[in-house]
Amino acid sequence: MPAPFGLKEVREAYMRISGCVHRTPVLKSQNLDSLAGRQLYFKAENLQKTGSFKARGACNAVLLEKEKRPNSPGVVTHSSGNHGQAVAYAARCAGLPCSVVVPKGTPQVKCDAIRDYGAELVFCEASPASRNETCAEISSKTGRAVIHPFDNFDVMAGQGTIALELLEEVPDLDAVLVPISGGGMTSGIAVATKGMQPNCKVYPVEPYGKLLQRCLQSKQRMWPNPPQFIDTIADAIRTQQVGNLTFPILCEYAEPKVFTITDDQMIEGMKLGFERMKMVVEAASGAAIYAAVKSIEEVDAAPEKVGVILCGGNVDLDHLPWFSRKTSY
Amino acid sequence: MPAPFGLKEVREAYMRISGCVHRTPVLKSQNLDSLAGRQLYFKAENLQKTGSFKARGACNAVLLEKEKRPNSPGVVTHSSGNHGQAVAYAARCAGLPCSVVVPKGTPQVKCDAIRDYGAELVFCEASPASRNETCAEISSKTGRAVIHPFDNFDVMAGQGTIALELLEEVPDLDAVLVPISGGGMTSGIAVATKGMQPNCKVYPVEPYGKLLQRCLQSKQRMWPNPPQFIDTIADAIRTQQVGNLTFPILCEYAEPKVFTITDDQMIEGMKLGFERMKMVVEAASGAAIYAAVKSIEEVDAAPEKVGVILCGGNVDLDHLPWFSRKTSY
Missing domain, CATH: 3.40.50.1100 (Rossmann fold)
Structure with missing residues (x-):
């Protein structure tokens, strides 16, 4: 199935929005590289206008x-x-x-x-x-x-500009890790990535309870209805079901392997972002950091050069999750 | 009094250390610019190797x-x-x-x-x-x-490279705000700044209780002895007395106007750094942010283009000061 938008629309989006949004930096951390045992390239959308992609x-x-x-x-x-x-x-x-x-x-x-x-x-x-x-x-x-948050091709094409910028800076990425909720960002990134660098794999990173992998593998919407919210600290990615428009794109362009991250793991990833990168990142970004540093070897022939999307940095400083939860980290 | 080191030694230091330290970015924040009513240029030493300048x-x-x-x-x-x-x-x-x-x-x-x-x-x-x-x-x-932490000219010249990089990127700065403890960083920055851009003023930013301004104005060490620590949340700048070697340099090259910041104000500055810039900064950096955004009009003809040194980002995430203090912010 050809996507209803492609790299052309992503490039047009890039030209259209460039006066209104930042070209965010791609950050390196030697510390996290050595923890992960591979090269990580962090796309800092926490520094984007409004604090998120x-x-x-x-x-x-x-x-x-x-x-x-x-x-x-x-x-x-x-x-x-x-x-x-x-x-x-x-x-x-x-x-x-x-x-x-x-x-x-x-x-x-x-x-x-x-x-x-x-x-x-x-x-x-x-x-x-x-x-x-x-x-x-x-x-x-x-x-x-x-303006729907994800089931809108113009929105997806706009989110795809993240991959455009990332792959321009690091053309030989092996994989990109993308926190997923409704799937708009993952769809946009997957379409743009496959258009620019077909060998680069796009892996969704989900909160525990989303159950995305079996849906992608079977290409069927196997979620319970009516649609639910997931019980997770990552309030930006609580939607369980991806969109009706994003699902077919994900089935076609994203990997059918999904990294599933618990709340405790997200907090660990978030703290790595704060401590080692000095970046304020929200829990969804913490999920991607955790996946990059700790989970990626779940994949056979784990990728060497990995893009990690720090999707946002809007946290409530008075209720940081390692304070509001009972366990200590 | 000519300083025992000058811009030449700072430039030599820059060449010497460039393989070991980062050239840190100079960050802008439209949000903080509009709060401050002026142009702020944040030198992000929180992103430096080891997490501080x-x-x-x-x-x-x-x-x-x-x-x-x-x-x-x-x-x-x-x-x-x-x-x-x-x-x-x-x-x-x-x-x-x-x-x-x-x-x-x-x-x-x-x-x-x-x-x-x-x-x-x-x-x-x-x-x-x-x-x-x-x-x-x-x-x-x-x-x-x-290796003394501040009363060492080689250390001071090394810290001066902060100003070298900052003024290369923003040559027409009117002022630089520098958190001060023993005075090594402020001395290095003041010497380098005056060597490059004599009209640019270097203002120390101190924790409440340091009493630096009257010493700089009288050019006398008016501190009580034996040397004390200041009671402040900013553990990186608790030393009350500046050094015997840094003091004469500060008297000569820094402004005799000092911005004095309370713990509550530092916390406010720190939270601005976390929330508006998505930067993890320590309390001493928060002092400089607060001075830039809220205190700078204490100066007649307040400067328009202001460098702000985010000196470090080493915080204990489990004891962030707005949690460990009783008042709420």
Whole structure:
């Protein structure tokens, strides 16, 4: 199956968003290289605008909305987390109005971050159904375009620019490790990677309980319904099911081997990021670090040169997970 | 008074140590620029080898020891903190034996860090006198050169390379903010800065209780004796008195205006570094961030383009100061 977007669209996204997002550095750590016994290349999306890679996909989708509809009435999305901030930021870059639907009870600091970018906040009930309904209602009343966090090809192409930059700097990577939630980033990275360097493998890194590997191996959606959230400290990657649009792309372009990381392991990875790289990274990034340093030998002929996506750095400093959990690390 | 070393020695140090230390990046943060209302340029020594700027001075002094005495029996110092690690690292780079004297009761993690660089640990009593005596005893028995943490011109010249790199990247800086303890880094930076860009002012940033400003203004050592430690969370800058060799240099080349930062303010600065820059920085770096963002208007005609030295990133993640103190931030 050819993907509904390819390297061409990723390159176009790169040109489109380059004025709005950072080209983030690729970091090395001799210390972690020697722990891992291989060469690691960390793509520091924790240093991205809004503190996570989400700014890339959001900027691509929102700027495209503006290109296609110069008189667009704006955009709307639902997310109290990284995607909500990213769409608010992207709308400000594009000069478009923006509404962000968040559940009642969202912490003040998250609400402030979204409002600081000039977006309107709309509160809904905490259920997934209420979020979707409120979002759809705003869209149908105002004509605003809904920007889905992952099941949107423009968003995926935007996230693919991560791989474009990484492979330009390290063309001979053997593998890339990507934390996965809905699959937008992994899809974008997989499509771009296979377009640039077909021998480079893209491995998803999942929180324990996602059960992605058996789905990818059977190419069937074997998750329980209705869709659930995973019980994990990594709040950026709690969605169990990947998207309906991302799943076929993952089956085609990502490896059917998934690294499964427990919360304790994520915390260990996060602390390695803080201590050895002096980087503030969120738990999902910690999962990728852990996979790179400790799990990668699960793969036969483990790769020598490995890209590791530090997907974001938005942590609550007053509730760092090694303090809020009972076990000590 | 001409300094006993100048820009020439700093440039020589740069050539000497460049194979052993990182050229650290100069970071920008639009977020902190807009909070500060000016342009800030953060010199990220938290990303330096051993996690602090101390690697520069230690490498210069230890490599010079090797140049001057090709059959040198090695080096010795006393420090359980950043300087101890830095000298151990420098000795490994130079291929010289190294002893590091630390007080009994030094946390295991700090001992391990020094041992991991191949240095021999020697335990002494916790008093300053015992540290100095043990160090002197080892030196006289073995012939090893004592590497003082700040009262050593080779160490100062090594620290001066921070300014060399910073001013090469941002030649039109109006000021540099430098966290100060014994004054080795501030002396090195002040000498190099005045040699390269005489109009650029070098301001020390001190923990509350150091009382440096009145000493610099009167050019007299007005501190109480015997020398004391300051009660501050910033364990890297607890020494109250600057050195006998650094003091005259500071009087000549640094501004007689000192920014005084309380522990609460340092924590605020540290959290800005974590949250807005995604950088793990220690409390002394937090002092400089706080001074840049909140205190700089204490100066008439406050500078527009300001260098901020993030001197280190060695924090104990299990005892971050906003958790270990009672007040909430």
